[in-house]
Amino acid sequence: xxxxxxPALVFLSPDKIKMAFALEFFLRRISQGVxxxxxxAFVIFTLLRIAPGxxxxxxxxxxxxxxxxxxxxxxxxxRDPIPVQFLRYLGxxxxxxxxxxxxxxxxxxxxxxxxDAGSAAPVERAAVIELIARALPYTLLLAAxxxxxxxxxxxxxxxxxxxxxxxxPQKTALYLSSFFVSLPNVWVGIVLIYLLSARTGWxxxxxxxHIGYVIIPAIVVAVELAPVMIRxxxxxxxxxxxxxxxxxGQVRGLSARAxxxxxxxxxxxxxxxxxxxxxxxxxLLGGLFVVEYIFSFPGIxxxxxxxxxxxxxxxxxxxxxxxxxxxxxxxxxxxxxxxTIDRRLKF
Amino acid sequence: MTINRREFxxxxxxxxxxxxxxxIASRAFAASGPLIxxxxxxxxxxxxxxxxxxAPQITAEGFLFGHLTKCxxxxxxxxxxxxxxxxxxxxxxxxxxxxxxRQGVTFHDGQPFTAADVKATYEYASNPDRPASAWYPGRxxxxxIDDHTVRLNTKQYGYPALNFWYVSSFLPILSAADIANxxxxxxxxxxxxPFRYVETTGDQIRFAAFDKFHEGKPSIEEVIWAYVxxxxxxxxxxxxxQYHLTERLEPEQYLSLQKExxxxxxxxxxxxxxxxxxxxxxxxxxxxxxxxxxCHSIDRSxxxxxxxxxxxxxxxxxxxxKFGFTDVKTYPEYDPEKAQALLAEAGFPNxxxxxxxxxxxxxxxxxxTREYGELxxxxxxxxxFPVKLTTLEPAAxxxxxxxxxxxxxxxxxxxxxWITGSPEPDLVLRPNYHSQFALVNGISDPQIDESLEKxxxxxxxxxxxxxLQEETLPLIAQKAPSIxxxxxVFLRAMSAKLEGVQFYPNGPIDLSKATLx
Numbered sequence: 001x002x003x004x005x006x007p008a009l010v011f012l013s014p015d016k017i018k019m020a021f022a023l024e025f026f027l028r029r030i031s032q033g034v035x036x037x038x039x040x041a042f043v044i045f046t047l048l049r050i051a052p053g054x055x056x057x058x059x060x061x062x063x064x065x066x067x068x069x070x071x072x073x074x075x076x077x078x079r080d081p082i083p084v085q086f087l088r089y090l091g092x093x094x095x096x097x098x099x100x101x102x103x104x105x106x107x108x109x110x111x112x113x114x115x116d117a118g119s120a121a122p123v124e125r126a127a128v129i130e131l132i133a134r135a136l137p138y139t140l141l142l143a144a145x146x147x148x149x150x151x152x153x154x155x156x157x158x159x160x161x162x163x164x165x166x167x168x169p170q171k172t173a174l175y176l177s178s179f180f181v182s183l184p185n186v187w188v189g190i191v192l193i194y195l196l197s198a199r200t201g202w203x204x205x206x207x208x209x210h211i212g213y214v215i216i217p218a219i220v221v222a223v224e225l226a227p228v229m230i231r232x233x234x235x236x237x238x239x240x241x242x243x244x245x246x247x248x249g250q251v252r253g254l255s256a257r258a259x260x261x262x263x264x265x266x267x268x269x270x271x272x273x274x275x276x277x278x279x280x281x282x283x284l285l286g287g288l289f290v291v292e293y294i295f296s297f298p299g300i301x302x303x304x305x306x307x308x309x310x311x312x313x314x315x316x317x318x319x320x321x322x323x324x325x326x327x328x329x330x331x332x333x334x335x336x337x338x339x340t341i342d343r344r345l346k347f
Numbered sequence: 348m349t350i351n352r353r354e355f356x357x358x359x360x361x362x363x364x365x366x367x368x369x370x371i372a373s374r375a376f377a378a379s380g381p382l383i384x385x386x387x388x389x390x391x392x393x394x395x396x397x398x399x400x401x402a403p404q405i406t407a408e409g410f411l412f413g414h415l416t417k418c419x420x421x422x423x424x425x426x427x428x429x430x431x432x433x434x435x436x437x438x439x440x441x442x443x444x445x446x447x448x449r450q451g452v453t454f455h456d457g458q459p460f461t462a463a464d465v466k467a468t469y470e471y472a473s474n475p476d477r478p479a480s481a482w483y484p485g486r487x488x489x490x491x492i493d494d495h496t497v498r499l500n501t502k503q504y505g506y507p508a509l510n511f512w513y514v515s516s517f518l519p520i521l522s523a524a525d526i527a528n529x530x531x532x533x534x535x536x537x538x539x540x541p542f543r544y545v546e547t548t549g550d551q552i553r554f555a556a557f558d559k560f561h562e563g564k565p566s567i568e569e570v571i572w573a574y575v576x577x578x579x580x581x582x583x584x585x586x587x588x589q590y591h592l593t594e595r596l597e598p599e600q601y602l603s604l605q606k607e608x609x610x611x612x613x614x615x616x617x618x619x620x621x622x623x624x625x626x627x628x629x630x631x632x633x634x635x636x637x638x639x640x641x642c643h644s645i646d647r648s649x650x651x652x653x654x655x656x657x658x659x660x661x662x663x664x665x666x667x668x669k670f671g672f673t674d675v676k677t678y679p680e681y682d683p684e685k686a687q688a689l690l691a692e693a694g695f696p697n698x699x700x701x702x703x704x705x706x707x708x709x710x711x712x713x714x715x716t717r718e719y720g721e722l723x724x725x726x727x728x729x730x731x732f733p734v735k736l737t738t739l740e741p742a743a744x745x746x747x748x749x750x751x752x753x754x755x756x757x758x759x760x761x762x763x764x765w766i767t768g769s770p771e772p773d774l775v776l777r778p779n780y781h782s783q784f785a786l787v788n789g790i791s792d793p794q795i796d797e798s799l800e801k802x803x804x805x806x807x808x809x810x811x812x813x814x815l816q817e818e819t820l821p822l823i824a825q826k827a828p829s830i831x832x833x834x835x836v837f838l839r840a841m842s843a844k845l846e847g848v849q850f851y852p853n854g855p856i857d858l859s860k861a862t863l864x
Binding site: 051052053054057066067068070104105125134190193194197198199201204205206207293294295296298306309310311 | 392393752
């Protein structure tokens with residue numbers, strides 16, 4: 001209990017104290033999170049409008065007249081000062097309107113270049129939310145498969161390396177991690193497509209027709225995540241195995257396995273959860289974008305990269321806001337879970 | 348460590364599951380079925396051909412729409428015109444062309460093709476407020492003589508009808524009923540071409556063979572246009588059998604794919620030339636001597652070495668597959684002495700006193716632009732030009748390319764490729780070199796304007812050819828508002844099982860006679 005607990009709390013039951021703590025925790029963290037998301041949104045919003053590359057040119061195509069471009073820019077609201085545009089954007093978001101793509105039409109065409117005043121009207125362009133909703137399941141599938149594959153490899157190896165601090169498990173963990181972390185995921189992706197699909201025909205590779213198409217991209221994602229996981233797990237486990245309680249517990253009659261699963265792993269879980277929340281989700285997000293592009297996998301990553309090439313501001317902004325929101329939420333959840341696992345912690 | 352039965356079962360099940368994974372992924376994806384084309388670009392959100400000028404959609408429209416005539420545009424015979432929806436064509440007088448139309452042709456929606464459709468198409472699309480009216484030499488009136496005969500009449504608009512001679516092979520024929528209902532026109536394409544539009548899902552467009560196509564139903568039942576922006580992905584998809592046809596290979600990919608037994612490659616000259624445009628309406632390139640000095644400082648043979656299979660040497664501002672192409676004898680060659688003499692004459696001996704020159708190029712769109720950009724920068728610096736190279740990704744480069752509302756464009760030298768359909772040379776020359784347009788370089792030279800008007804007003808193709816080859820093109824080479832570095836060669840690859848494909852130099856692909864076994 002904190003020394004500065006208010007006197008009123010002394011009269012509340014333990015359950016109510018827990019709830020009060022949880023409430024205060026979530027309120028504080030969510031309001032911080034909202035500020036973070038707003039800051040991210042503003043930075044992306046501004047950078048898009050300052051960096052060279054005019055979306056009106058891309059929307060209207062090569063032979064557009066300057067007057068047609070001005071007209072379209074006015075209609076899209078791109079000529080107002082940036083703070084004004086941003087406030088207007090926030091207002092729309094508050095109403096749940098994330099805007100329409102500058103580039104993608106309802107029918108699915110994906111470049112601009114149409115100078116028709118009629119078809120450049122926002123109502124004919126696809127809603128950003130729809131585009132994201134269509135792409136999100138694929139990204140979640142790929143993320144889940146990649147993460148699971150990484151766990152399958154990293155958890156056994158990491159635990160082994162942590163428990164047996166010498167010998168082949170530890171060396172394997174070290175060398176494997178170093179090897180994987182040195183491989184750029186772009187290169188791994190292309191090589192795996194070439195070896196596992198083009199040369200041998202074992203697996204499908206590009207796009208998505210059925211679940212088999214997830215396998216190679218998931219391997220690439222796993223290759224990127226595994227080194228960090230192996231390292232974190234082995235360090236956390238090793239740290240605990242070296243504590244006196246590990247040997248003392250065994251002296252007292254608990255089997256090595258019981259010590260491991262009931263105590264060591266639970267202690268190790270907190271730093272692992274933190275590493276997961278802070279590092280790995282970020283790595284996962286970044287890695288997914290590139291992997292989806294190489295594999296033409298129809299998820300959020302491919303959507304966003306194409307949006308960047310085509311200067312599709314609304315899509316880029318919305319994805320940035322969603323991504324930062326997800327990251328903030330996961331960090332909040334991870335911190336809360338940590339306080340549950342280890343009651344000494346207070347976030 | 349002891350192994351008990353439970354753990355053994357667990358381990359066995361897992362390994363069996365792992366080993367049977369390849370069975371899920373059998374080669375079903377490479378079985379016979381639709382032809383899948385991995386395209387480097389994709390269409391806009393409007394299917395109205397008059398609403399855009401983007402090359403990938405022109406390629407897609409090639410599957411769907413017919414034209415009055417067809418021009419194969421080969422290097423051996425760039426001016427060849429073949430019948431398509433028109434069977435005969437003739438010059439009636441200076442302002443009138445007559446076309447006899449093919450009978451028994453139907454649109455995808457079942458309506459018959461008649462003269463009314465040609466009238467509606469040409470009059471609608473040549474209207475200056477249509478964005479793609481830039482493809483038309485001007486407005487035109489179409490007279491219906493009978494259901495299968497039309498006359499194009501340009502008398503009211505003051506230019507010879509002969510200007511439609513080649514362009515008629517490029518302009519897609521739309522249905523009069525659709526033109527009367529523009530929303531329909533935007534939503535789905537309805538043409539007389541060998542394939543009809545089925546649907547679009549995400550980045551894929553499906554086309555199906557049109558059974559009433561006037562040259563016979565194509566043997567390929569279905570074509571899928573898959574938008575795959577990454578060149579590596581396109582190549583890998585070809586290698587593992589997912590794609591059957593792809594475009595825009597890099598030179599190294601072309602060379603390595605040539606060794607693949609399961610693939611065929613195709614290398615054909617395109618109607619595109621790569622240019623370095625000078626900004627001619629501001630110093631230092633408002634002085635033609637300095638522009639020529641730059642031209643004489645560039646050794647184009649070295650540029651071609653870098654570009655390799657993706658380029659072909661040409662001494663002309665037109666590609667060899669365009670009508671009017673000639674090997675211009677006075678085209679500026681690599682001549683450092685002449686470059687220095689010109690610089691001295693212009694008052695900048697050895698380049699001293701010149702303002703910093705910005706050379707803008709794109710990366711990731713045309714092959715090797717960064718590499719030969721660095722080479723050319725070095726060549727220019729060797730002659731004393733203070734050149735700074737700026738490489739931009741395609742969207743940023745495209746924004747800097749065209750002149751803005753104030754008539755000025757950023758930088759001083761800018762790299763661009765210009766590709767046009769049909770052999771018609773004015774599609775290249777007028778937008779770039781006539782002072783009324785000069786979209787990139789801003790040149791305003793009365794002699795060039797006069798020569799362009801003269802060749803456009805020629806009353807016979809022979810006369811026009813003569814003017815272009817002997818006057819206009821040499822003049823443009825002499826004034827050098829831009830220099831054409833080389834003509835682009837399109838590098839493509841396809842499954843070895845695909846036969847009978849014909850490629851047009853500006854992108855469209857003719858699959859009407861193709862077979863995929």
